[in-house]
Amino acid sequence: MATRDFELGLNSFGEVASDGGRTLSDAETVRLIVEEARLAESVGLDAFSVGEHYREGHNDSATPVLLAAIATATDRIQLGTSVTVLSTNDPVRLYQEFSTVDAISNGRAQVVLGRASATESFPLFGYDLTDYERLFEEKLELFMRLQREDSVTWSGTVRAPLVEQRLHPRMRPGGIPTWIGVGGSPDSVVRAARYGLPLMMAVIGGRPQRFAGHVELYHRALEQFGHPAQPVGQHSLGLVAETDEEAIETWWPYWQPLVAQLARERGFYKPTRERYEAELDQGALFVGSPDTVARKIATVARDLRLSRFDLKYDILHLPRDARARTIELLGREVAPRVRELLAKEPIHV
Amino acid sequence: MSDLVFGLDTFGDVPEDDSGAPVSYAAAIRQVVDEAILADEIGVDVLALGEHHRPEFSVSTPETVLAGIATRTSRIRLSSGVTVLSSDDPVRVFQRFATLDALSHGRAEVILGRGSFTESFPLFGYDLSDYEVLFEEKIELFARLLEEKPVTWSGTVRAPLENADVFPKTESGRLTTWVGVGGSPQSVVRTARFGLPLMLAIIGGAPERFAPYIELYRRAAEELGTIAHPVGMHSPGFIADTDEEAREVFWPRYRVMRDRIGALRGWPAIRREEYDREIESGSLYIGSPETVARKIARAVAALGVGRFDLIYTAGTQPISARLRAVELYGTKVIPMVRDILAG
DSSP states (O other), rough: OGGGOEEEEEEEEBBBBBEEEEEOOOHHHHHHHHHHHHHHTTTTTTTEEEOOSSSBBOOOOOOOHHHHHHHHHHHHOEEEOEEGGGGSSSSHHHHHHHHHHHHTSSBBBOOEOOOOOOOHHHHHTTTOOOGHHHHHHHHHHHHHHHHHOEEEEEOOSSOOOOOOOOOSSSSSTTOEEEEEESSOHHHHHHHHHHHHOOEEEESSSSGGGGGGHHHHHHHHHHHHTOOOOOOEEEEHHHHHEEEEHHHHHHHHHHHHHHHHHHHEEEEEEEOOHHHHHHHTTTOOEEEEEHHHHHHHHHHHHHHHHHHHSEEEEOOOOOOOHHHHHHHHHIIIIIHHHHHHHHHSSSSOO | OOOOEEEEEEEEBBOTTTTTBBBBBHHHHHHHHHHHHHHHHOOOOOOEEEOOOSTTOOOOOHHHHHHHHHHTTTSOOOEOOEEGGSSOOOOHHHHHHHHHHHHHTOEEEEEEOOSSSSSHHHHHHOOOGGGGHHHHHHHHHHHHHTTOOOOOEESSSSOEEEOOSOOOOOSSSSOOEEESSSSHHHHHHHHHHHHHOEEEOOOOOOGGGGGHHHHHHHHHHHHHTTTOOEEEEEEEEESSSSSSHHHHHHHHHHHHHHHHHHHHHOOOOOOHHHHHHHHHHHSSSEHHHHHHHHHHHHHHHHHHHHEEEOOOOOSOOOHHHHHHHEEEEIIHHHHHHHHHHHO
């Protein structure tokens, strides 16, 4: 792959920011995200993606609405999701919403479909967590058919049947770029390959290189299913500042409580300082100076044969200045440095 | 009368380009965004988009298009017209409009309705025989969500909620919410019961025949001890430089659309005399700015409404003619109506 094709993006989970010690309101945060997407475009980043969450402090519950607003505030940057919780959404509405975003953005919409690591959406929308697998499988099949076929007749167990249904507004022929987001399940990797869809891996703890087996499995499965090669991307958390020390000390007080909460809710590891340093050094945190972060991204890009890396830059209550600086440095310094490093030693897929 | 609110309303009809060919759906959506930007610049108060699931219309998800408009405009209020609540989820509707409200610095409005078309029922797996219970339960849940506090709710039309807190919260603490009504007295009373403002869809016949509904709304609000807000009306029309041009651009395309929908509802084909009669004394606001302004002023005065929304598309009216209609509405019709009513 040509190194100029390597794409760098940003992910937001709609997390409330602070400003001079004051916590922003939900509405202020929503508008901040639009500003940040505009900044991302102005510093040359390739993609801006928004998640879908249903908990306090997160303002990304209506992802397509946010993306549509960003669409008219920008001209060039690709607009995606990180991730869209397909299991608890209706593929018909999703088609309509993303077709609309694609129209408004002149063809810049993408979607990453996932099963979500947070589970709030299941009780909120009346789904049973025990149907997790079936919901995703059936809805993926329907969503892809809606995108690839003109008129769809479908029946299944997770929504009402459709008879020769043609949806509006029509999407561009073949649909929008659709990725599958995976956390670590080999079944999900094989499913992405079965549909011939690109793979986005959420690597939020531990050494990214442990995903090498998944990448291997994905490429092998794509071949076996007879699909052409597809891009693989990685999403991880991080912050860029002028120096390593500044980045590390800025991130720590926001990262520690987040992981402590995830440890309580989902059995994550305990966020000790020792663990923090291990994550910075060898693990999944992309926190540091532009040079440190660029080296780290280039290394995983090579080791995992990535063609895209998305940095999740927002974390609850992080000052808006620190968020803006991450975006600026990622676009102006990290991205060119990553491309330079990859040009010296190209990735072979 | 200076606080009379003027809106424009569209379902995102797919228009013709200059060669007479229909544009793509994507271009139709971008056309709505362009018209909204123009409307904002020339002082139209509200832009409302309807939710439809039919091939003539490009807008199936109004709030997504409105969000695109939000970042390109600064003053105009952004409304649905209507959101088909019966076949949607009140929680999602709240989330989408609260996000729009944030994006637009508090300019979002939702008009909840049952929909005059029925396509959304089979599309989203609802049974038309549940029409009444779907709307009743969902509006009750939506009214609870409007309080922006954790909600515990159970009913028959969606999964129960237990202490569910929904985000984002609005800055004002309350999302502006109307109820759109076509002609059912029961819907009028329900709107009063929830203390919500009423938007009347008056799409045929003399507007005066809706006076009893407005009276009913006021009386019901008084009896129920809720607030009777200013009532709004929305009606179709079209504006061009002359009466003749407006009538002739609108007619052939309106006729196709009207007969296609009429066929589904068992209406006979529309005749030109009916069209002309609706323009003279009914609910088509078609003509030069003077003609349309006089007609709007008459209806507004007769009904005592506080808001008038003109549905400015009905069929494939060409892009250039649509833009001109929007321009004339903002720059000529609105000031003329204000002058007439002040006079």
